Every structure is written in structure tokens, then in C-alpha cells.
Amino acid sequence: MVTPILSTKRLSLRKMKVHDFKNLMEIFSDPEAMKYYPATKNGKQTNEWIKWTLDNYAKYNTGLWIVEDKTSGEFLGQCGIVPQEVDGVIEMGIGYLFARRVWGNGYATEAALACTNYGLQQLKFRKxxxxxxxxxxxxxxxxxxxxxxxxxxxxxxxKKVYVYSVSK
Structure with a gap:
């Protein structure tokens, strides 16, 4: 059993591994799930995403984590905190992307809230x-x-994006 970084009432969040490729492809190959990204991702791009995530763990002690159902271990998506450049400044940004088959269950909100609290309280990010x-x-x-x-x-x-934030 992999030790989770975070857990909530229903979810377990753990570090991404190379073997998460197939699960990530469920999201990355789905045009509807990737609607607000520049495009879907192929296998090479998914491997690059995993490498980028693993590099973030090493550099920032945070990154996107795999979100699983706490009881069944079923893959649901990914959520975490990654560095983002905003108008020339590096900010720590929350990211969440879930498999379409589990949309509408509140998983993104539950995972994002847990990650945000973790970032502000444990990792001491100011915002x-x-x-x-x-x-x-x-x-x-x-x-x-x-x-x-x-x-x-x-x-x-x-493209135009909204910047939302929360501070301690």
C-alpha cells in the first residue's frame, strides 16, 4: 500500500508514479476532459507530464498527486499544487483534472480543498x-x-484566463 500525501473523507492522494500512465491517458485522450487545455495528450506527452510532475516533487516538495477512491483504490484523477508563472511572477497554483466518468461527485472540490489547506498550512505557502x-x-x-x-x-x-487566489 502506498502512503498517501493527503486523505479526505472519501479520497486518498498519493505521489504520481510512472505506472500511472494508463490512468492518466484516460483523461488526456478524452477531448471533453481536455476541452480547456490546448489539446489532448499522446503517450509521449503523457510521459513528459509524469516526468514534469516527478521533477516538481524534487524541486518544490509538491506537485500533482493521483487521486483515488479511499475505499476501492479506483483512479479518479489528479490534483495538487504546481508552480505557475503569472504575469512574470512564479506562484503556487492548484490544479485539478478528473476522469469524466466521475464528474459531478464533488471529488474536484474535496481534493482541491484538501490540497489548498495542505499548501497553506503544512507547506506554508502565503497564497x-x-x-x-x-x-x-x-x-x-x-x-x-x-x-x-x-x-x-x-x-x-x-488565451484569456481568470486568476483566482486564496491566502492565509
Whole structure:
């Protein structure tokens, strides 16, 4: 059994491993799940994503974690805290992306709240941001439910994104 980084009432969050490739491809190959990303990801891009995540663990002691059902161990998605460049400044940003088959169950909100609290309390980040495509209403609702407030609109990844944040 892998030791979780975090757990909630229903969820267990653990470090990503190379063997998570197949589970991540469930999300990355789904055009609907990837609607607000530049594109779906192929196998090479997914391996690069895993490497980037593992590098974040080493550099920042945080990153995206695999979210699993606490009881069954079923893969649900990923959520965590990663460095994001916002208007020339590196901020720690919450990220969440779940398999479409589990949308609507509150998993993103539950995981994002746990990660945000962990980042502010255990990792002592002064604030955590969320960068959200202006059309991504479900993600905006998650950010608001975890206590984030709209701060501004900026350009990131070649498009307009909202910057939400929460501070200690």
C-alpha cells in the first residue's frame, strides 16, 4: 500500500508514479476532459507530464498527486499544487483534472480543498492561485467553493484566463 500525501473523507492522494500512465491517458485522450487545455495528450506527452510532475516533487516538495477512491483504490484523477508563472511572477497554483466518468461527485472540490489547506498550512505557502480558462464554469465553481476569490484576467497559454487566489 502506498502512503498517501493527503486523505479526505472519501479520497486518498498519493505521489504520481510512472505506472500511472494508463490512468492518466484516460483523461488526456478524452477531448471533453481536455476541452480547456490546448489539446489532448499522446503517450509521449503523457510521459513528459509524469516526468514534469516527478521533477516538481524534487524541486518544490509538491506537485500533482493521483487521486483515488479511499475505499476501492479506483483512479479518479489528479490534483495538487504546481508552480505557475503569472504575469512574470512564479506562484503556487492548484490544479485539478478528473476522469469524466466521475464528474459531478464533488471529488474536484474535496481534493482541491484538501490540497489548498495542505499548501497553506503544512507547506506554508502565503497564497495559492488557480488559473482557469474564462469559459470553464465548472472549474470556476470549484475555485469559489474552496474559498478562492477572483483577482484578475490575464493571458496564459495564448488565451484569456481568470486568476483566482486564496491566502492565509
Amino acid at each position: 495559492i492561485v488557480a488559473l482557469i480558462d474564462v469559459k470553464n464554469i465548472p472549474s470556476i465553481k470549484v475555485a469559489e467553493r474552496i474559498g478562492m476569490k477572483f483577482k484578475k484576467t490575464t493571458i496564459k497559454w495564448g
